[in-house]
């Protein structure tokens with residue numbers, strides 16, 4: 001056939017297959033992917049039906065039975081459960097490390113992971129939800145290279161960038177291969193859609209794109225259209241929420257009924273975690289956790305007295321949300337596992353939004 005015949009064209013350049021069927025891609029999906037890739041400074045992006053769909057598709061694309069995954073801890077509860085419970089019956093073993101700044105302990109975990117199988121992926125979340133612990137991405141890259149020279153295959157590095165991206169952090173610039181998102185959170189920003197994304201190079205996304213097409217974990221056209229709306233304001237929303245969060249965190253840190261606030265800018269300037277945060281990201285964002293004095297009863301009493309903060313498990317919306325991780329987002333873990341990552345009965349997670357009146361609300365509830 002010649003190209004002059006209507007409806008027949010030369011295949012698009014650069015390996016893209018054009019718009020064939022909406023499980024593979026569709027115009028609204030491509031628009032959001034292209035815009036997100038520009039924001040992230042990535043060659044390409046893929047959008048998914050949820051953050052967990054993005055994470056699961058990436059893991060399934062890169063891991064095979066007999067492989068091992070090395071990961072930071074804590075991870076978002078759903079990711080922890082996926083790795084610990086769902087992957088094990090498929091013959092994929094996991095090894096976690098708690099201190100994402102400590103080279104020697106990550107190297108020990110890496111050695112241990114290599115005894116379990118070929119380490120095909122390093123999965124990190126920085127800052128972590130809900131503890132705001134950090135992982136040094138450049139350090140993880142060096143360890144990935146070392147694993148590569150030992151086992152003859154460098155593990156792909158996937159970084160969950162939900163809490164800071166795309167405004168405050170670009171994991172690809174620090175050595176990660178994949179920057180992964182729950183778009184449900186800050187990017188969506190209005191608590192009215194579920195979505196996920198992975199940003200990276202065309203080569204690194206190739207396997208994931210093929211698997212997404214096969215199993216249909218892409219996002220529907222309507223939600224993609226809503227995301228296009230959200231992208232107009234993501235900078236404004238995230239910057240404003242971060243300013244509010246800094247004030248709330250400061251207030252909490254000075255309150256006698258608060259035992260600890262997990263928010264890196266409050267650390268002294270010479271503490272490595274604070275220095276890493278300043279090196280790796282433009283802000284600490286607006287999701288963090290704190291412990292009230294006492295235990296679950298005191299935490300619940302505080303939560304029940306709030307009026308402006310809404311008691312809900314999501315984060316990253318324009319409204320301010322608050323939750324009790326031990327009985328909600330991390331309830332799928334054993335008490336021992338929760339304890340190891342610092343999720344105590346007194347811990348409360350907060351996602352600060354764009355409105356005012358937050359400090360007055362918290363102050364009232366804490367005082368009572």
Ligand SMILES: Cc1ncc(COP(=O)(O)O)c(C=O)c1O
Nearest residue numbers: 050051052076129162182184195
């Ligand atoms: C850091 C992080 N990653 C991934 C997810 C999963 O995203 P989704 O709920 O869109 O599947 C969440 C959800 O809360 C999250 O907080």
